[in-house]
Amino acid sequence: MTRVVLVGPPGAGKGTQATALSRELGVPHISTGDLFRAHIANSTELGQDVKRYLDEGKLVPDEVTNEMVRTRLEEADARGGFLLDGFPRNVGQAEVLGKLLSTAETKLDAVVEFKIDEDVVVERLLARGRDDDNESVIRHRQEVYRTETAPLLDYYADLLITVDAVGGVDDITARVLAALRDRS
Template identity: 65%
Template sequence: MRLVLIGPPGAGKGTQAAILGKRLEVPHISTGDLFREHVERRTALGRDAKRYLDAGELVPDHVTGGMVRERLAEPDAQRGFLLDGFPRTVRQAHTLARILTADNRELDAVLEFTAPEDVVVERLLSRGRSDDTEEVVRHRQRVYRDQTAPLLAHYADIRLTVPAVGPVEEIADRVWSCLPGAA
């Protein structure tokens, strides 16, 4: 199964991706992990990404897309994958479609994790990270909303919405029950 996970920071995408990846026996591919891995290995893409990250800038689409293209070509991603953090924009969604089309593949679904802003803000603040001030966390929520609204419309035909409030196991059951052919 080939899935994209979308949701605001603090919605539990990473937690649910770990559970779902094990259940489906497919890799959870996080762009944050890809950035760290490429930078650590000092690949050409990693060196490019590091320049932007060190300057506090967003890594450009061509660099992120290159990392995703390479990762999706690996053997463990041939049966399927869970993408977390890519695409973030409609432009990146077109890049992903080109990557998949080149291999005669397509997405099965886009899982949208939803939760009230106050809930995700509280989750993030409870982590106790020094950079997670309420102002910063709420700003990240606004950025998510602004960037993601067009992406949700783009994927309307294959988007499945999962309420991401409640116990982790309950949310995992909701995810599983909404997947096409998985229940």
């Protein structure tokens, strides 16, 4: 069984890798961004909460995100494993995830950190050409990652696998798969 959390700064390629790894490992890619969009599109109660926070330019509170992830992990396709992308994003969410998995009598197998230099990320994101991707915004997102999400690396020290996130998509996928094999 493969229960893996993907961690890395915005622009490190987590989403791209999650898609490739999901296919290779045969487990669902669970992205909080996708969950938010699906709940909003389906006008669920949680989706209405998310939309309200996002419309106000606020972060979605942990309680709302935790509940979305909890319900998603209870779906049949996630019982045999999953790749979590964007969750947990802080130690409080990691503690909630641990409790959810403990209740289901299981645990995480690994936490994969995509390691990449900030300047490479800035170049990569600027090259996308999105309106909301300017250098100051990108660097601010990197700072938010360092202060909020990076403490997860210490929290998950026993499960942590660090992978160089520079290179071709297939090369990085191969590095992750090799590291996961070596760990098991």
